[in-house]
Amino acid sequence: MEPTDESPQLGDADVDREALAADGADLAALAEELGVQIDEQSAQGAPVDRWRVVKHHHSAGSILLGAPTDLENKSWRVAYVQTRAADAMIRVHPDVMPLRASRSERRRGLMLRWPETMTTRQVADDFFIDIVNAGHSRWIPDGDGFQAVGVFTEPGVTAFSFGWASSGGHRAVPLDPGDYARVPVTVNSATWATLEPGEHDLHAILTGLDLRTDRPLRLDVSAEQIARHRALSPRHSLQPTERRRMIDAQITQTRAMITAGASLTRIAEAIATAETDREAVTRITQLLDCGEDGAQSIYDSPLRELRAGNAPSLESRIAELTRLRDAL
Template sequence: MNDSAEHPQIGLLDVPQTVIDEAGIPLGRLAAEFGATVDERGIEGIPADGWRVLQRWETGAAVIGAPVDAAGRSWRIAQLGDGRPGAPSRSARVQSETMPLRPSRAERSRGLEMRWPEATGTSIDEALDGVGFSVDIVNTGESMWRPDGDPFHVVGVIVPAEQKDVGFGWMSGGGNNRAVPLAPGEYARLPVNVGDGQWRDLEPGSYGLRAFLPGLAVPSPPPLPLELTAEAIERHRPIARGRSTPAEEKEQIEAQIVQSRALVAARHRFSEVADAVMSAATREAARDEVQRILGCDPMAANTVVHTRLVDVTDEAIAQTHGLITYLEGRLADL
C-alpha cells in the first residue's frame, strides 16, 4: 500500500492531513501566486478565505480548495490551468458542486480482502476459453462494511511469472460495478477485467495474473499462475490491424493528449461550450463553434461535442488530468 492511500480524500483526490489542517489564504491571493485570475461566474457560496493547493501535476495544472463549513466536511474546489505547461491564459475555475471530505482509501478498505475463488484456480482452462476470470472481495472484519461511493471494478494485469512490480493505467468509467454492503463473512464475486491489448505482445510461457481494485486500497491476492500456450494467446489477441511504428504510436498518444486537454478546457468554459452546442443547427456547426471557442483542432472539438455530461464532472476531470500525466510519461519513454 502506498503512502497516499493513508491520506484522507476530498472527492477522489488524496490529500495529506497536514494540507487539510492548513489555515489557507484568500482565493484571489492564491490564484495570483499561479498568475491566474478567478472565474466565479454563476457560483454562489464561494469561501473568501481558507484556500490551499490540494494537488499539483507536473503539467503545471493544480487543484486548489477550501472548506465551506466549520467542520471541514464539505469543500469547494477550483482547477488552475488546463494541463498545458506555460499556458498563456490561466483561470481558476471554481467548480459548481462541493466535494465531500472522505476517509482515506486505506480506512475505507479496512476489513476487505481479495481472494481467488477455488473455481478460478481449478478451471483456468475454462477461464482462458472465454468464461473469464473472477475474484472474491471478502469482508473479513467483525462489522458491516459499507461503501462510500466506491466502485467494485477489478483490473487484471498479466505479468511474467518472475516479475514483482506492476504498473497499469486506469480510468473510472462510472458505476456498472457499484460496491455493495457486505456483512462479516460475506463476499462479492467480481469479473477481472483484462484489457485486450495485454495479449498483443505475449509469448507462450509462464505468467501470473494480478488483480487490483482501483479506488480502494485492498491488497492484491498472490498472482494466479498461468501457463499460456500460443493457441490461448491467439484466441485473446485483438484483431490485427498492423503493428504501429514508434512514430505512429507517438502520433496517437499526442492526439489523445490534445483531446484530453480540450476536454479539460471545455470544463473550464462549460457554459460557453454548452450554449454553442445547443444553439447549433448541425453537429458540424457545433464542432466548428467549439473549435473556435477552445482554439483546438477539429478532432479535439469533435471529441468535446460527443462527450457525455458525466465525463465533465469534477471527478472525471480530475481523472483526465491524471490521464494526461500518464500519457506524457509514455510519450517521454518513446
C-alpha cells in the first residue's frame, strides 16, 4: 500500500490508485456483495454502474466507494459505508468529486523560501513565505490554494502537529520556472497566548499540498512582541486561570479530533445529509458525544487532519498543551 501522501485523491480524500483502474459494478450488486442496503434518496441521480471500492479502512470499519461520471474518469461520485453501524448502508455524497493527482505529485517542483526580509533575528508583526517554482517546467494548480500556516517550536524541534481552517482565499496561480508567489504565514492567535519569550523556530506549511520549509526561521521572540500579538486577539491579556481554561478547551478539541479519526465515514455521512452548517455540527456532537466546541473544530478541520494515522501527532500536541497548562 502506497503512502497516503502519494495516493491520488477524489476531492480531498486519499484513494487507492489500483482501485481507480479496476472494473466497476452495479451499485446494487456491490451493495449485495457488501451485505448492506442503499440509501435510495442519496443515490438519486448518481450513476447506477461502474462502482468500485476505492478505499477500505479496516481499522475504522469504513469503506469509500467511487464511480466515474465521464469516459475519461476525471470526475467521480463517491459513497460511504460504515460497516460497523447497526443500519449500515451505502450513502452517496451529493457532489461530483474531481480526480486529482497525489499531494506529492501536485507539489512537485515547488519549494518554500523565507524572504530575505524575514531572515533577521527580529520578529516582525507579520510573516511571509515565498512559494517558488524550483522546477524546469510550468507549475499549474489542480484545485489547490496558497494558504500557509506557521507553527512555533522549541529550537531544533522538527516533529509537530498543527490545525488549520480554510480561509477561502489565497488562490494558487500558475508559476513559471523561477517565479514565486509571496503569501502571508498565519499563526494561530492562540499560539501567542501560551508562547514564552526566547528563541523559537518558526515552521511554515503550505496546507493542502503539505509542503513544508526545508529549514525553520530561528527567531528571538521578545515579551513586547508577544504582548503586541496578544493585543490583536480578542482573548488578549488573559489571566492564568483564563489561559488554563483556554488550553483545556484546546486539549478537549484535540481529543475530539482523535475520536473523529475512528469515525470519519460516519461523520461524512452525517455532514452530507445535513441541510445547514448548524445541523451538521449538531449531528457531529450527537455522534461523538464530544460537546459543541469539539464538534465545531471537527467540522472546520480538513479531512486529512482527521484521519486515524494522525493520532500520534495529535497525542503529542495534547502532551505539549498539558505541559503548558501545568506550567501556569
